[in-house]
Amino acid sequence: MVDSGNTYGDKVSKLITWGHWFSFFNIIAAMLIGTRYISQSPWPETLLGQTYLVLNWIGHFGFLVFGFYILVLFPLTFVTPSQRLMRVLSVTIATAGMTLLLLDTYAYQNLHLHITPLVWDMLLNNDKSNLNTQWQYLFILVPVIFLLQLSLSEWVWNKLRKLAHKHVGRPFAILFSVAFIGSHLIHTWADASAYGPVTAQRATFPLSYPMTARSFLEKHGFIDREALTKQIQEEGAGGAQEAMRYPLEPIKFKSKQTGYNLQIIMIDSLRADTLNHTDTPNLTRFAQNNVNYNNHYSASNNPTSLFGLFYGLPGNYVDNFRNSNIESPILAELHNRNYTFGLFSGDDFNSSLYKQIIFTKDEIGEPKEKMSDSKAISQWNDWFKAQTPDKPWFSYLELTSVSEYDATSPISTENSDQSAFEVNYRKAVKKTDQQLKAVLNALKQSPDWEKTIVVITSNHGMEFDETNTNSWGSSTNFSQYQLRVPMLIHWPEVEPELIMTRSSHLDLTPTLMESFLKTTTPSESYSSGLNLFTQDNDRNWLLAGDRKNIALITNTNTVVIDTFGNYKVYDENYNRLTDEKPKLSLLMQGISELKRFYHPKK
Incomplete structure (x- = not known):
């Protein structure tokens, strides 16, 4: 029972109302933390790109937090015997989520990657790098975040009656829904049109999987595959351009005399x-x-x-x-x-x-x-x-x-003679x-x-x-x-x-x-x-790759890392080493090299 003698239905109803408001304020908090991703990413140069960024920011964090509430906290409402226990569980889960989001913004700021098993290992391994030390300092904020969440939980519970009369729930629900649906529709069009200022933002926020429908549109004749492929080849796959800091300092020369051919x-x-x-x-x-x-x-x-x-x-x-x-x-x-x-x-x-x-x-x-x-x-x-x-x-x-050499004899993968x-x-x-x-x-x-x-x-x-x-x-x-x-x-x-x-x-x-x-x-x-x-001597690693992947080549193996931070390790003969883990300090050096000449647009 909640307080004194309320029925089970009243208890559940009150907890659901409380959960909605608790989630709402956590959405606002997540959006504020999420501005760190925006500050570390290039500001889109087109109005549509800017519109998509704002809608995606609102819709993505609204969906992320509320979706987590629906999948986890909402079912717990019906089985948790005490409202106090339910609120403590909610505060604990919210603290973990906000801490993880904060840590992810730090990973994105320093590595331009979201948290994956590789990034997690890099930032928590025993290599005492400056990046590793700064990352561990962030865990000091966990008690602070927990106390803030506990205070928010108590305040919402005590102000529940007044909040229920604000009548702002529906307008915000409509705002988050329109932003979420609108951002995915814009990305669907941008992906089918290879519109870079939008598609370049697909990995800005964590757990972001924007909708695409290129195969469906191609199947029904709405897009020309060959024309789109040619456009991507000519204009590039990235689209929006990050601000370059190149060169890092003016290039000067000892003399301007003409020398060799x-x-x-x-x-x-x-x-x-x-x-x-x-x-x-x-x-x-x-x-x-x-x-x-x-x-x-x-x-x-x-x-x-x-x-x-x-x-x-x-x-x-x-x-x-x-x-x-x-x-x-x-x-x-x-x-x-x-x-x-x-x-x-x-x-x-x-x-x-x-x-x-x-x-x-x-x-x-x-x-x-x-x-x-x-x-x-x-x-x-x-x-x-x-x-x-x-x-x-x-x-x-x-x-x-x-x-x-093989222009007139294309290779058949079924009956090929190497x-x-x-x-x-x-x-x-x-x-x-x-x-x-x-x-x-x-x-x-x-x-x-x-x-x-x-x-x-x-x-x-x-x-x-x-x-x-x-x-x-x-x-x-x-x-x-x-x-x-x-x-x-x-x-x-x-x-x-x-x-x-x-x-x-x-x-x-x-x-x-x-x-x-x-x-x-x-x-x-x-x-x-x-x-x-x-x-002077052989270096520890060489860097190779393309727009989507990088390869760190060492004396003993090759580590291939994709844009999401997932990695695969191969030996000298390019046989996959499924149980092998790369040396994390080297990976950090390689990944850092990939963002050294970028800086955010102000």
């Missing part, structure tokens, strides 16, 4: 193990006479690696740079020093990254004929002969025949190596050879299901077959050397910036890589 040769999809006397005799000879980084990893298993090569940053920054007009620090300085640019590609720079981020449309120009590697090399040769010693130049030559496809691939490699011979000879015979830096590498590797995971080509996993590529550098006055320590595409930017352009600004201000010429 720079030639970069990119061979699409060239695996590291093709560098041998059988498949690539010309490249192998070049490697023996110059600096050969024999344990080199691409920045990604897809064309995102090009961004890593020119910017020295992991692929999660791609969409933010796509429309930011932030030029590669290397190319920006070459432009400042009035270098002549010569850009050539066997597929006319088919990757959207070239025209939207790395180069400009004016630099690339419009295609006048269908391109091929032989035509690109011919055009490069004509351009190269026209260069004069008094004007420094930069040239980029992309060869794509290797990646197109060796046959690999044979065709290596035939394409040999042909490209023969074509490249003319380019290397032209460079060596030039009077400018000893003042020309030559970099030869690949964007990513190519797999023939060596991992036994039905993986073919690229973009399917982060194994060595898809990530390890050649990195050969001719640098004037640098002796030939075979370097076995691990290196990354992210290292090329600081190498060129420091050793070629003579910057005095520390590399960590504009890059995630290290100078290839000044690395």
Whole structure:
């Protein structure tokens, strides 16, 4: 009985009314705590994006708290014998929920991730990092939150009669319902339209699973799948752009004197193990006479690696740079020093990254004929002969025949002959190596050879299901077959050397910036890589990945982490280690690197 002699029905009715008001004030508290997510996220630049953010903020926390009340506290109302016990249980549960929400905002602020088993381990493990210590201090607030919840519970119970006459329950219920339904309808449209300012907010709040209906709309003819896919490829998957803090400090140079010429040769999809006397005799000879980084990893298993090569940053920054007009620090300085640019590609720079981020449309120009590697090399040769010693130049030559070896024989996952496809691939490699011979000879015979830096590498590797995971080509996993590529550098006055320590595409930017352009600004201000010429020893980990996943590659394993903080651990041969846990201190370093150049818009 409640108080003195009330019936069971009266007791339950009063507890239900109390529970509604107790939940309402906790919704307000959750919304106030939730403003921390908004402050640590980019403010949408469009009115619709801002409208969605407000509606999602109101509707999500209203649904989250009230839904928890309906699923947990409401059933307890009918079985708990005492109103005091019911209120204590409610206060305890509310304290736990608010504490968890507060801790989640801290995780989001520092790691840009919500609480998952991985994040929980990172913040409660025995590695006494500064982040770990600050996180544990937050538990001091638990008694404070409990006392506040206890006070709220008592106040609502004593003011229940007055609150019942306020007649504000229905308007607020309508507000929360409209906000919840409206936010999901807006996201459904935004997802079907690839409207970035809305879809980029899908992971802002915890336990957020906004509604989508792309398959349903596509099935009934409301959207064009091919057009939508093309739009996403051209505009990026992220949409709304976080404010960039790039570079972290102004980039300065020791001098502005013109120095070496720079030639970069990119061979699409060239695996590291093709560098041998059988498949690539010309490249192998070049490697023996110059600096050969024999344990080199691409920045990604897809064309995102090009961004890593020119910017020295992991692929999660791609969409933010796509429309930011932030030029590669290397190319920006070459432009400042009035270098002549010569850009050539066997597929006319088919990757959207070239025209939207790395180069400009004016630099690339419009295609006048269908391109091929032989035509690109011919055009490069004509351009190269026209260069004069008094004007420094930069040239980029992309060869794509290797990646197109199977264009007329698509792989069948049911009846595939691995060796046959690999044979065709290596035939394409040999042909490209023969074509490249003319380019290397032209460079060596030039009077400018000893003042020309030559970099030869690949964007990513190519797999023939060596991992036994039905993986073919690229973009399917982060194994060595898809990530390890050649990195050969001719640098004037640098002796030939075979370097076995691990290196990354992210290292090329600081190498060129420091050793070629003579910057005095520390590399960590504009890059995630290290100078290839000044690395003392093998680092603990390398960073690779794309827009959705990151891969931390260590000496013994590879850890793949998705955008929600879930992880998988693989051994050197990319076999899944289900019982293996990654070293949390290294994971924190890797995840921190992914947000180092972001800052919230004010």
